[in-house]
Every structure is written in structure tokens, then in C-alpha cells.
Amino acid sequence: MWDGIIIGGGLAGLLAGIRAAERGKKVLIVSEGVGSLTYSSGVIDLGDAERLMNQKSHPYALLGERVVRSAAEYFQTLFPDYWGNWREPQFVLTPLGSPRKAGLIPRGLNTQALSETHKIILMALEGMKDFFPEVAKSNLLKAYPQAEVVLHPFRVEAFEAWYTLGKPITGMDCGKYWRTASGIETLKGVWKSLDSFEPDKAVVIFPGLTSVFSQPLREVQSNLPFSVIEMTAFPPSDGGYYLYRGLVQKFKALGGELLVGSGVKKVELKGKQCHKIIVNSKGKDSEFSARVFVLATGGIFGGGIEVTLEAAKEMVFGLPPFVPSGWTNSEFLGEQPYARMGVETDNQLRPIDSASKEVLLENVRIIGRMLAHWDPWVERCGGGVSLASGWFAGEQV
């Protein structure tokens, strides 16, 4: 018998697992896939937390300030590479070179130095996919009008095979290469090539470089006479991938067990308690029992809620999701009501019946994108809700 079984190994499920395992609990995470972190920039968006805490039914309002703050602080204790605080927004650069608000950010993405500099050197690796140097330059000039922006195109021998085949170099290719021993040596040469630009008076922006969780890369950068600022990338993004890897390593180091590629297909309930889940892996069924179950299956995008023209269905426990009236907005980039679809809970994150507010399952907790009444795109709190609810569930296991 496990103390806790977490169904879904994305940001919310992994954080819940880490917190519970750290508290000495025997924890199993069962996950069909790797979650949406590998698509995300690796930045944790917390949104306007103080406003959202006062927004009726929002997960932040259910959980309260202590939980939101503790979860953000806990995450930073786990990963000191992340900078910022839950109350004040930081700014990071989008792949198009515009600053955008964010919550907790890898230190390499910190843009503070850009507001003070009079010279920005924008590194432009030849052949890089989804990076548009002229667009980025123009957006940087708009955002930091006090600075001149100098484009510095360069080519790297290690990518000769890409150039020969006419294959674009992805952000993942770059991120991986700069972390290797030969990538770090090449990087030192790239810094040297900037000597003629008087870089000590400049700030250097380097798309494709991701130093989070890489001690050697951080060391190389800390010895430079100028600041280097990294950029977020279009999905799939190596920043999100490295965060996923970091979370998995922490969870396993604490003794947690992770089964990836295993979907929960059936559950056994007795009254308001779940006793058992049945997991299908490689065509074979296995049963697992626990005291507490945490549902972290990622909502519509993660596969936790299936939507047809007729109905929406929660896929593991068959819980009735909250479905907003009028699912969509014909304005493509407008707020989409279906984003708020999810399972309603009490303030212990136990699923409730929307009408009667009665608790439906006493030993089940709902977290992350499975929760109702929030919208990660409009409220920009995708990572924040996953951290807060994941941390809280980890305390409950």
C-alpha cells in the first residue's frame, strides 16, 4: 500500500510527489506521458496573484496567500537557479525580442540589465529555426529606446552537418550543444570574437543558450566582463525540458517511484473512497492501492478531460467537470471559456458536486490543469496554479 499515488507526471503531479516524498511518504507517480512542461518555456508564470486570490472560485482564492507564497518559495528552495518572488513580476524576452511579464524565472533570463544599457549585442546563430534576428532587433529597439542594437551573426563548426543538409538548427539542438564540453570551449571562442565590440559596455543577448541547471555554463558566464541574457524559445523548448528533468531527478532522489508510459484505465471505489487504480502498461494491467490519490492529468490538453460535441468527461474517476455555458469565443485570440473547464473542489482540493457542494471522493485531491475556474492563457498563471495546488496536495498525502 502506497501513502500516495499521483496520477499524471506534469509540473503539478511532480511537485506534489516531491513534497510528499520529502515528508517521508511512500509515493508513486503513474503517468501516461511527460506532460506539457516540455512545450513550455520553463518560466513559471504566477499571474497577478494578489488579484486572482480575490477572484471567486479561482484556485488561488481556494488555496489562499499562505499556500501560493509557500509553494513559490518551496520551488525556489528546490531550484535555486530560479529567481523572482510570488508578488512581483519579472520580465523575460520572448523569442521575438519583446519583454513579457513572468513569475519565477531561470536566472539567465533576467532582463534587468537591459533597462540600463546603451548597447545591446544580439547574437544570431546562422541557420537557427524560429529565430528572426531583424524582428527581434526591431522589438528590442522599441522596448529599450535608450540603447543601440547591434546584430552579430555567427556560424559554428559543430553545426556544419546542419548547414550542409539545409536542416534548421532547433532551440533544443542549440541548448544541448552549448552544454557539452566542446560547446563550452566554442562558447569561449564566441565571447572572444566580441572583443572588437567593446562588450564590457554592452549587454549580450544570446538566443539558444540555456544555462539553467548547468553549473559549467553558469561558471563560464560569471567570469565575463558583460551580462549575458538568454531568451525564451518557441515550443518545444529546452528550458521546459530541463525543468522537467530536474523535477524527475529530485523526485527519484527522494525515493519516489515514477512509471511513465502507464495510463490509469480503471479505478475501484467503495462509497466515497478510492481503493485501487488499474494501470495499463505495455498491454498488461497492474493494480495499485494507496491511502490518498492525487489527480493531475492535465485537463483537456493533458488528456484528463475528454470533450465531445455532446459532453465533457473526466477520464479516470468519471467526475462531472464544470463546463462553462458557451464553450468558445469566435474571436480567435480572445478569452476562451472552455479554458476554465475542470473539476470543482472544496478548499482541501477534494472533488465536489457543483450543485450540492457535497464532497464526492474523500481521499482524492485534484490539482493543476484539472482544477476548474482558471485560464492559464488570459490570467498567465499556468505554472503558479500547478505549483500551489501541487505543493498543497503534497502536504496532504
Ligand SMILES: Cc1cc2nc3c(=O)[nH]c(=O)nc-3n(C[C@H](O)[C@H](O)[C@H](O)COP(=O)(O)OP(=O)(O)OC[C@H]3O[C@@H](n4cnc5c(N)ncnc54)[C@H](O)[C@@H]3O)c2cc1C
Ligand atoms: C504549449 C504550452 C506552453 C506553456 N507555457 C507556459 C509557460 O511559459 N509558463 C507557465 O507558467 N505555464 C505554461 N504553460 C502552462 C503550464 O505548462 C501548465 O499549466 C502546467 O504545466 C500544467 O501542469 P499539469 O501537471 O496540470 O498538467 P500536464 O503538464 O498536462 O500533465 C498531465 C500529465 O498527466 C498525464 N495523464 C493524462 N491522463 C492520464 C491517465 N489516464 N493516466 C496517467 N497519466 C495521465 C499526461 O500524460 C501528462 O503527463 C504552457 C502550456 C502549454 C500547453
